[in-house]
Amino acid sequence: MTSKEIFAKLHEVAFNPKQQLNQYLADGKKVVLVTYYTPNEIIHSMGLVPMGVWGADIQLNQSKKYFPAFICSIMQSILELGINGTYKGASALVVPSLCDSLKCIGQNWKYAVKDIPFIPMSYPQNRKPDYGKRFTKAGYERVISDLEAITGAHFSDDNLRVSNHIYNEHNAVMREFAEVASEYEVSAQERSDVFKSAWFMLPEEHTTLVKELIERLKEGPKDSRKVRVLVSGILADAPQLLELFEKYGIKVAFDDVCDESRQYKKDVPETIQNPMDGLVEKFCSMDDDTLLYDADKKRVDYIVTEAQKHHAEGVIVLMTKFCDPEEFDYVPIKRACEKAGLHQVNIEVDRQMVNYEQAATQLEAFSELF
Amino acid sequence: MAEEVKKQRPAPDPNSAKMRLRKIAADAYSDAVEAKKRGELVGWCSSNFPVEIPETLGLTVCYPENQAAGIAARGGGERMCSEAESEGYSNDICAYARISLAYMKLKSAPEQDMPLPDYVLCANNICNCMIKWYENIAKELNIPMIMIDIPFNPDYEVSEAEIDYIEAQMWDAIHQLEKITGHKWSDEKFRQVQQISGRASKAWLDATATARYVPSPFNGFDLLNHMAVMVTARGKEEAAEAMDKLNSEYEENHLNGTSTFHAEEKYRIMFEGIACWPWLRVTSTGLKGRGINMVTTIYADAFGFIYKDFRDMCRAYAEVPNCMNIEHARDKRVRLCKDNHVEGLLVHTNRSCKLWSGFMPEMSRQIGKECNIPVVSFDGDQADPRNFSEAQYDTRVQGLMEIMDTNKEAK
Numbered sequence: 200m201t202s203k204e205i206f207a208k209l210h211e212v213a214f215n216p217k218q219q220l221n222q223y224l225a226d227g228k229k230v231v232l233v234t235y236y237t238p239n240e241i242i243h244s245m246g247l248v249p250m251g252v253w254g255a256d257i258q259l260n261q262s263k264k265y266f267p268a269f270i271c272s273i274m275q276s277i278l279e280l281g282i283n284g285t286y287k288g289a290s291a292l293v294v295p296s297l298c299d300s301l302k303c304i305g306q307n308w309k310y311a312v313k314d315i316p317f318i319p320m321s322y323p324q325n326r327k328p329d330y331g332k333r334f335t336k337a338g339y340e341r342v343i344s345d346l347e348a349i350t351g352a353h354f355s356d357d358n359l360r361v362s363n364h365i366y367n368e369h370n371a372v373m374r375e376f377a378e379v380a381s382e383y384e385v386s387a388q389e390r391s392d393v394f395k396s397a398w399f400m401l402p403e404e405h406t407t408l409v410k411e412l413i414e415r416l417k418e419g420p421k422d423s424r425k426v427r428v429l430v431s432g433i434l435a436d437a438p439q440l441l442e443l444f445e446k447y448g449i450k451v452a453f454d455d456v457c458d459e460s461r462q463y464k465k466d467v468p469e470t471i472q473n474p475m476d477g478l479v480e481k482f483c484s485m486d487d488d489t490l491l492y493d494a495d496k497k498r499v500d501y502i503v504t505e506a507q508k509h510h511a512e513g514v515i516v517l518m519t520k521f522c523d524p525e526e527f528d529y530v531p532i533k534r535a536c537e538k539a540g541l542h543q544v545n546i547e548v549d550r551q552m553v554n555y556e557q558a559a560t561q562l563e564a565f566s567e568l569f
Numbered sequence: 570m571a572e573e574v575k576k577q578r579p580a581p582d583p584n585s586a587k588m589r590l591r592k593i594a595a596d597a598y599s600d601a602v603e604a605k606k607r608g609e610l611v612g613w614c615s616s617n618f619p620v621e622i623p624e625t626l627g628l629t630v631c632y633p634e635n636q637a638a639g640i641a642a643r644g645g646g647e648r649m650c651s652e653a654e655s656e657g658y659s660n661d662i663c664a665y666a667r668i669s670l671a672y673m674k675l676k677s678a679p680e681q682d683m684p685l686p687d688y689v690l691c692a693n694n695i696c697n698c699m700i701k702w703y704e705n706i707a708k709e710l711n712i713p714m715i716m717i718d719i720p721f722n723p724d725y726e727v728s729e730a731e732i733d734y735i736e737a738q739m740w741d742a743i744h745q746l747e748k749i750t751g752h753k754w755s756d757e758k759f760r761q762v763q764q765i766s767g768r769a770s771k772a773w774l775d776a777t778a779t780a781r782y783v784p785s786p787f788n789g790f791d792l793l794n795h796m797a798v799m800v801t802a803r804g805k806e807e808a809a810e811a812m813d814k815l816n817s818e819y820e821e822n823h824l825n826g827t828s829t830f831h832a833e834e835k836y837r838i839m840f841e842g843i844a845c846w847p848w849l850r851v852t853s854t855g856l857k858g859r860g861i862n863m864v865t866t867i868y869a870d871a872f873g874f875i876y877k878d879f880r881d882m883c884r885a886y887a888e889v890p891n892c893m894n895i896e897h898a899r900d901k902r903v904r905l906c907k908d909n910h911v912e913g914l915l916v917h918t919n920r921s922c923k924l925w926s927g928f929m930p931e932m933s934r935q936i937g938k939e940c941n942i943p944v945v946s947f948d949g950d951q952a953d954p955r956n957f958s959e960a961q962y963d964t965r966v967q968g969l970m971e972i973m974d975t976n977k978e979a980k
Contacts, residue, residue, distance in 0.1 A: 267918050267926045269661065299697050302721040303927025306895040310931050319723030323734060324693065324700065325716060330737035334720075337730035492700055494707050494714040518659070523923065526659040527666075527701035531708060533657050545657075 202415035213395035244362035245352040251398025265307040272550030281312035324492035363467040369402035387444035394459040424450040429506040431455040432517030447566040452509040513542035586815035604629040605684035613686035624804035637665035641846035641952035643680035664952035666702040694719035735883040772812035777869035779819040784834035786822030789863030799872035835860030842917030847954035916946035943972035
């Protein structure tokens with residue numbers, strides 16, 4: 200396939216998760232809905248299909264019965280989609296309690312979406328010491344036990360070892376894609392589609408397509424745009440917003456976006472004999488994320504370093520409205536960018552955003568700084 | 570035109586519980602200022618951090634949440650929030666955090682000063698927002714952050730795995746603090762602190778439980794003030810004594826047919842959420858003017874830290890409000906409503922607190938159904954005065970009163 204054909208296929212998947220869900224169900228598979236840092240390797244190893252839920256750009260109606268208006272629209276729209284039956288057929292929803300809004304969605308979900316059971320995943324914030332690792336393992340064991348009870352699927356170490364390897368391979372391919380997309384001609388929408396589609400496909404299927412895409416891209420022209428940026432935020436998938444990147448000649452040189460590169464930074468160390476211990480190690484070694492305790496604010500240095508490494512002269516913070524962890528991090532990020540001589544801009548985004556005029560004005564002015 | 574005659578109020582009795590509690594709260598700030606002057610290290614501490622740790626180690630700590638509430642109640646909320654916003658902090662962020670971050674920059678506030686910290690003690694059993702807030706303080710002031718992660722418990726009971734995790738962190742925190750401050754942990758001192766904290770907690774629970782009497786011997790708004798001492802000083806002897814005194818005063822009020830609710834108690838409600846500190850008088854008067862007494866809040870239950878040993882203390886800190894699942898949180902409130910003959914629930918949808926408000930609509934529906942009482946909510950904020958509408962509050966309280974009236978007539 201040509202790169203355009205692969206992009207078109209991934210775009211189709213990224214924009215039609217419901218079709219993917221129905222196809223997996225029609226194939227006799229059971230689907231488990233997953234969010235930020237769920238143990239997808241475990242779900243996959245049990246023969247289940249993990250599918251990402253990140254909400255949608257939809258009108259909120261019934262979710263307002265459960266959430267006040269000042270909870271982020273990702274949580275609100277996930278709940279709305281649960282209530283309106285979009286996820287019908289899924290076996291369960293796994294949610295970690297890594298922010299206050301994530302804590303709340305599970306509690307509401309139990310009463311709002313009774314046909315899809317909620318499985319909590321409690322992660323430790325103090326994840327480096329051994330006691331944090333033991334608590335992570337206890338959390339994973341609870342997820343396994345709930346999944347077995349709900350789906351009838353069985354867990355085995357041997358299968359987890361295989362899934363860990365599949366996910367590691369996918370991680371490596373996604374990391375390579377991010378580098379190739381930084382160097383070669385890839386639009387903001389195409390880049391987003393590659394990351395987005397990963398949430399709605401089995402990793403082995405996605406790896407095959409992205410590997411081929413990388414080869415095709417390397418045969419194409421290098422990107423010559425002057426305005427190179429690192430994009431940071433929870434999501435960067437709104438088509439109207441991504442269009443503005445193209446309009447103002449902004450190249451995404453790298454990202455620190457939660458549903459994009461943040462997911463692929465760490466692998467399961469396969470040298471650890473017990474695959475569960477390896478998976479625990481993967482989470483506990485994670486850093487540089489707004490949702491993970493970080494007293495030294497290493498995430499801020501990470502953003503500056505990655506921007507410089509990818510020859511980005513600016514950082515665009517796409518601030519999901521009402522996401523207070525990200526809002527707290529913005530001030531140190533802003534200061535660090537200023538200190539490092541990087542341009543930065545903070546653009547508020549929302550799942551219910553219909554008017555992009557303010558974002559357009561901000562991006563146009565920002566692009567003129569380069 | 571008759572000249573207005575102001576009622577002469579008797580001078581407050583310095584031995585009353587109210588004055589003793591007020592003094593303990595005020596002394597916490599002046600003691601911290603003095604300690605800093607002496608060259609001692611001073612910590613900032615989150616409200617549900619296990620107070621037993623600094624108390625046993627003999628450390629001086631201040632409570633930014635209490636300071637923020639004080640600043641907001643004295644009219645400085647908007648000024649301080651705006652200051653933080655001018656630094657780039659979103660106005661969506663918790664107003665306590667914004668006030669605290671502004672204070673860190675300004676280093677002074679006429680409404681309530683307290684010394685800047687040499688370290689911060691953070692527990693996230695109140696919310697994860699606390700982690701981010703303290704991270705920013707620790708980073709900006711380049712001071713150590715001691716973090717005890719007490720995860721939100723999705724189950725009704727606290728698991729052994731969670732208690733193991735918390736207990737290990739508690740010891741880690743103690744050892745970090747020993748290194749930072751040079752103070753040493755003593756098991757014997759801990760047992761004393763545990764005993765005092767248990768005594769203060771029991772007295773607090775007993776005092777708040779006098780709301781079972783009809784009429785209630787106290788105005789529930791008292792609890793919002795007195796709880797500051799339970800947050801910060803429940804490990805101190807004088808706090809336990811003041812709480813004993815509070816309990817005996819409420820019992821006396823009941824026997825004498827008096828109350829600190831200085832109006833006829835026509836209706837009894839539970840108030841849900843943190844107080845709207847900038848609008849305390851308005852929210853209080855809106856109830857009192859209608860003969861509505863807020864007889865209970867979850868705070869009545871929240872500070873009952875009674876446990877048998879160190880490990881059991883770890884469980885207790887995982888069972889605070891905002892750390893428990895909807896069913897457990899609901900049942901605690903249902904019990905308070907039933908024990909205290911509550912006729913209506915007034916919910917503060919607090920713009921500053923995502924966790925407290927994030928599943929409150931469903932929980933309050935369930936409480937209303939279980940207790941067969943009306944539920945009304947209003948929009949407000951614990952410290953940013955811009956997020957409250959007096960007119961909306963008035964309309965909602967009036968609506969609640971009318972439903973309670975109809976219910977009374979139907980009985």
